[in-house]
Amino acid sequence: MSTTMQEARTTTTANAHLPQVTQARVIESEWIKLRSLRSTFWSFFAAAAFVIGLGLLFSLVREQNWNQMPPPEKLLFDPTQTSLRGTYLAELAIGVLGVLAVTGEYSTGMIRATLSAVPRRLPVLWGKLVVFGAAVFAVMGVSSLITFLAGQAIMGGTHHQASLSTPGALRAVTGAALFLTVICMLGIGLGFLLRSTAGAIATLFGLILVLPILVQALPSPWPEHITKFLPLAAGTVLMNTVKDPTMLAPWTAFGVFCLYAVAAIAAGAAMLKRRDA
Amino acid sequence: MIEARGLTKRYGDKIAVNDLSFTVRPGIVTGFLGPNGAGKSTTMRMLLGLDAPTAGTATIDGLSYVDIAAPLREVGAMLEARAIHTGRSARSHLLALAATTGIPTRRVEEVIDLVGLTDVARKRAGGFSLGMGQRLGIASALLGNPGTLILDEPVNGLDPEGILWIRNLLKSLAAEGRTIFVSSHLMSEMALTASHLIVIGRGRMIADVSVQELTAMSSRDQVRVRTPDSARLRELLARDGIVVTSHGDDVIEVSGSSSTDIGLIAARAGIPLIELTPQQASLEEAFMDITRDAVEFGTPQRPDAELATAGRSTT
Known part of the structure; x- marks a missing residue:
């Protein structure tokens, strides 16, 4: 045993200038962490299944009821958005994934090993954002594309389908993946800010799902003024191809949505840097 | 070499670590002793930059931990055995840590063999026994083959064979010229492993002595x-x-x-x-003696001071 250590020690001393901690290495470390948890796989699987399964289901229901639909409704019908409806359920799985990427480390004590290895701390936050952001965008991008193409094929039976060349369709498919990517990052930011799984999940879905309901309770005209700036409303405009006049312009709306994530990440970064681990 | 100067940690108005100054020298095993809640873990967390000291400094080979470019290669730490995600395998855990400093996979396999976890390396760590968790903690500390080791209660939960293994491992690592700093609340264990002792009680320094000196200090002859x-x-x-x-x-x-x-x-x-x-008093008795004295005749303490340290019994 001591011989092994002795030999190894000598090698170490021989290479005095050994690799240091870099952002790229921390990203690699976070990638290993992402791949090595079964729960991460199931979150991705669930999110993809929601997007594709519900997208196909909604497309099928619309297709079968197309002839009973009143004409004014037909005029505003958005086949792209219909096939992407599953995104609203996938956001739950992806939000929880982002939160657990951080709070899972705090609740198990893993965070102390992580921060001992990367004592400057912030590279861990950036690493998680990059790795989870890229993974969510890739998996959900593919899922959105699949559900879009399959959904349109279904709705093609009554010839009211969209295609990728339909104005706004490609943006909507990308937008669904972008929305979920930012949801995940918002979860990561809140995870570092609050450290507790329950607290961060409650805050995340309070912001996304409960806040709009509370705003609706305000007297007119407040709801109309405020709603378009709320995270869920602003984050999902990209997914519409039929313009909704009560909402902000697509990319402006997405920018507003991103600001929520930026705020949560900035607050999380400040806490990560300052608080005892 | 580990150096603490005036290290102090305050939680609100409670003092967990009070003006500790000490030096841990290379080449020997230095024991860090004190009753539960004395402030050992808090001190170690400050050495590793996990907790920010309220006052004072801690350096390892002259550098503050945060400023070490490749921490795992300089300092191996085991603060608590369970610093691992329960859903991850031991091997993946070590690979993820190793990646931060570009430590090769070969070295990961090496430390797994060294601590005897080869058979369970691909199993979820959540199912590990306390002893296996301890061995995994040691494996992560040794990962970067560091010149300094900081281990918090490494023999906790180990069976007699494991304790003997740790004892010999620490001694051989020290003999290679490394700095070894090991905490324990068991004097008898430290007596067999360490040659120098730093004893604290209620966050204060009680003794910074060699094992022989400590025995001599006892009033119980x-x-x-x-x-x-x-x-x-x-x-x-x-x-x-x-x-x-x-x-x-x-x-x-x-x-x-x-x-x-x-x-x-x-x-x-x-x-x-x-x-x-x-x-002659046994080391155990000598230890009880001096820690009791610290409690009875310490500086004029506020009545809540004992609670303050007891409140963070995991520290």
Whole structure:
């Protein structure tokens, strides 16, 4: 045993200038962490299944009821958005994934090993954002594309389908993946800010799902003024191809949505840097 | 070499670590002792930059931990065995840590073999026993083959074979010139492993001594005397102001006098002695002695000070 250590020690001393901690290495470390948890796989699987399964289901229901639909409704019908409806359920799985990427480390004590290895701390936050952001965008991008193409094929039976060349369709498919990517990052930011799984999940879905309901309770005209700036409303405009006049312009709306994530990440970064681990 | 200067940690108005200054030298195992809640873990977390000191500094080989470019290669730490995600395998855990500093997979396999976890390396760590968790903690500390090791209660939960293994491992690592800093609340364990001791109580420094010095510091040096005429000998000794601390039918224990003096007194009075044994306090007793003194005669403490340290019993 001591011989092994002795030999190894000598090698170490021989290479005095050994690799240091870099952002790229921390990203690699976070990638290993992402791949090595079964729960991460199931979150991705669930999110993809929601997007594709519900997208196909909604497309099928619309297709079968197309002839009973009143004409004014037909005029505003958005086949792209219909096939992407599953995104609203996938956001739950992806939000929880982002939160657990951080709070899972705090609740198990893993965070102390992580921060001992990367004592400057912030590279861990950036690493998680990059790795989870890229993974969510890739998996959900593919899922959105699949559900879009399959959904349109279904709705093609009554010839009211969209295609990728339909104005706004490609943006909507990308937008669904972008929305979920930012949801995940918002979860990561809140995870570092609050450290507790329950607290961060409650805050995340309070912001996304409960806040709009509370705003609706305000007297007119407040709801109309405020709603378009709320995270869920602003984050999902990209997914519409039929313009909704009560909402902000697509990319402006997405920018507003991103600001929520930026705020949560900035607050999380400040806490990560300052608080005892 | 680890150096702490005026290290202080305050939680609100509670002081967990109070103005600690010490140096841990390379080449030997230094034990870090104190009752539960004395502030050992807090001190170690400050050494590793996990907790920010309220005052004072801690450096390792002259650098603050945060400024070390490749921490795992300089300092191996095991703060608690369970610093691992329960859903991840031991191997993946080590690979993820190793990646931060570009440590090759080969080295990961090496430390897994070294701590004897080869058979379970691909199993979820959540199912590990306390002893296996401890071994995994040691494996992560050794990952970067560091010159400094900081281990918090490494023998906790290990079976006798594991304890012996740790003891020999630490000694051999120290013999290679590394700096080894190991905390424990068990004096008996440290007596067998460490050659230098830093003892704290309630966050304050009590002793920074070699193991031999600590034994000598104890006030409990006693002489055990067996004689058929114990009553008479007690009288004679009492006349000279010597205290007899306990006695049985024919056995008395005398403190505050040497065996020579007692022997002479008995000889002059013609009392036969069957046994006359100087008894040095065990390290365990010496430890209890000095930590109790710290509690009783420490600086004027606020009444809540004991609660303050007890409140963070995991520290």
